Amino acid sequence: MQKSLLIDPDKCTSCLQCEMACSFEHEGAFNPAKSRIKIFEFEHGRRAIPYTCTQCAEAWCLHACPVEALVRNQATGAVEVKEDVCVGCKVCTIACPFGTINYNQSTGKVAKCDLCGGDPQCAAACPTGAITYVDSDWTGYERMKQWAVKTDNRPQA
Amino acid sequence: MNYVILGAGPAGVIAAETLRRTDPNGSVTIVGDEREAPYSRMAIPYLLADNIKPAGTHLRHGAGHYDKLGITLRPGRAARIDGAAKSVTLEDGGKISFDKLLIATGSRPTRPPIPGIDLAGIESCWTLKDAAAIAARAKPGGRVVLMGAGFIGCIILEALHARKVDLTVVEMADRMVARMMDKTGGDMIGRWCERQGVKVMTSTRVTAIEKSKNGLRLALDGGRHLEADLVVCATGVAPNVRFLEASGVKTEFGVLVDHHLASSVANVYAAGDVAQGPEMITGKTEVHAIQPTASEHGRIAALNMAGQPTHYRGSLSMNVLNTLGLVSSSFGQWQGVPGGTMVEKADPDHSRYLRLCFRDDVVVGALALGLTQHVGVLRGLVQTGIRLGPWKQRLMGDPNLVMHAYLDRTKGLA
Numbered sequence: 245m246q247k248s249l250l251i252d253p254d255k256c257t258s259c260l261q262c263e264m265a266c267s268f269e270h271e272g273a274f275n276p277a278k279s280r281i282k283i284f285e286f287e288h289g290r291r292a293i294p295y296t297c298t299q300c301a302e303a304w305c306l307h308a309c310p311v312e313a314l315v316r317n318q319a320t321g322a323v324e325v326k327e328d329v330c331v332g333c334k335v336c337t338i339a340c341p342f343g344t345i346n347y348n349q350s351t352g353k354v355a356k357c358d359l360c361g362g363d364p365q366c367a368a369a370c371p372t373g374a375i376t377y378v379d380s381d382w383t384g385y386e387r388m389k390q391w392a393v394k395t396d397n398r399p400q401a
Numbered sequence: 402m403n404y405v406i407l408g409a410g411p412a413g414v415i416a417a418e419t420l421r422r423t424d425p426n427g428s429v430t431i432v433g434d435e436r437e438a439p440y441s442r443m444a445i446p447y448l449l450a451d452n453i454k455p456a457g458t459h460l461r462h463g464a465g466h467y468d469k470l471g472i473t474l475r476p477g478r479a480a481r482i483d484g485a486a487k488s489v490t491l492e493d494g495g496k497i498s499f500d501k502l503l504i505a506t507g508s509r510p511t512r513p514p515i516p517g518i519d520l521a522g523i524e525s526c527w528t529l530k531d532a533a534a535i536a537a538r539a540k541p542g543g544r545v546v547l548m549g550a551g552f553i554g555c556i557i558l559e560a561l562h563a564r565k566v567d568l569t570v571v572e573m574a575d576r577m578v579a580r581m582m583d584k585t586g587g588d589m590i591g592r593w594c595e596r597q598g599v600k601v602m603t604s605t606r607v608t609a610i611e612k613s614k615n616g617l618r619l620a621l622d623g624g625r626h627l628e629a630d631l632v633v634c635a636t637g638v639a640p641n642v643r644f645l646e647a648s649g650v651k652t653e654f655g656v657l658v659d660h661h662l663a664s665s666v667a668n669v670y671a672a673g674d675v676a677q678g679p680e681m682i683t684g685k686t687e688v689h690a691i692q693p694t695a696s697e698h699g700r701i702a703a704l705n706m707a708g709q710p711t712h713y714r715g716s717l718s719m720n721v722l723n724t725l726g727l728v729s730s731s732f733g734q735w736q737g738v739p740g741g742t743m744v745e746k747a748d749p750d751h752s753r754y755l756r757l758c759f760r761d762d763v764v765v766g767a768l769a770l771g772l773t774q775h776v777g778v779l780r781g782l783v784q785t786g787i788r789l790g791p792w793k794q795r796l797m798g799d800p801n802l803v804m805h806a807y808l809d810r811t812k813g814l815a
Binding site for chain 1: 411415441443444447452453457458459460461462691692693696697700719720721723726728730732773774775776777778779780781784785804805807808809812
């Protein structure tokens, strides 16, 4: 059974532990600016939404890449950036209609959530259960699919 | 079913792979006129900047990728097609018959009709061969004049700067990247480049080029002159449609295609830079010579060719550019639409700029400078036509809240 990140904004206190864990895992430094998951605050912090890639089936980023630098990890279902192949053209960053693959100016490559290879550190670090890593059947996947259909530019089956 | 694809760029290759998946028993042939394995022109600037090796430009990296899929790569260039006889005649005299044909011949660089434009030492930057010629001549300290500061010119600019040449950019329009940036954004990019030692001459035309004692001499309007060791010409591209003249395939700027990527001739389709297809917002036909359109066109054309009727919503113009470290992007109808509204916020001291264009409370276009995080949401907003409701008014006050508007209206459901 493939697993997905389940995000429940109602439980988020915007403590930023997820951003810390993500940046430490991927960049080796506690630097929320480099995190692949981002907390957006509303109403002066009274409400917050954690936001990252859902590894969507459409994979706009993957299809837009001119040099095959984005590949689906068959084990985790995550779309991963092959850093040695990415040339830094950034086309994926404008092709992804969710804005969840971003250019990192210090590396000259793009970066996105890779589910930490199957052990997502954001979920491990979240103290309130706002971010959990669960079987895909449980992730409100249908809701997400409904949303994805709205953005889909591709054939409907 | 016998599928023939003219052109080995992204549209052609993605079409071939989609055909193979959709019709496992069909015969799939790609006709390409360059000697290298199918590659991406988008990667050329990174090759020119010595960031990657030539193989790093290849569209696919798996050994024997095309063989494994049973896709035949046939060297050659189409001279003409005959839709009634379902055959393609190649320039080498060869003939190929087809059941379904995809025209994915891309575009070619154009040059302005001025005296001396074809002299030695003037290069386009379009193919791997061009890149090698430029790399051989663009030496540190060498005087290089770049004609054209459009999108392609600006991408090459980055690579030339990395080669430490003495660089001058000459652009006819009143600003840089005029087709993807308004005056505010284009001027900010121009000033950014000047601060990094590039000479930028906008509203300037090259009127003639002649050989001089040690290089080339360019005459500019207004009586000025420039000396150069190398001239790189990036003044525009045009679809490769000339071979279709007697074919009955209707063309304007590119090959006219409908919402199924079908041309005016039965069994003949077109995709990518060569195709003039429906635009997503206005519904008018346009050539969008960009990678995402090539990829979508290629996939959808192939599904239709393989007998899976598939409707294409239309292409969306979008570009992202890095000029010497300043990242800019444009989406959709950034010039605005009739009866629409727009908001702009510029911070020239930090080279940041954001423009949003609306129809009612829907974003139809956007420009951004200095924005790299979550920039794709601008596409999402344009493409989904999400109604912004009360956020429209808030964005009119501060467009930088656009990510918050998006998340609140979608409840974070990416």
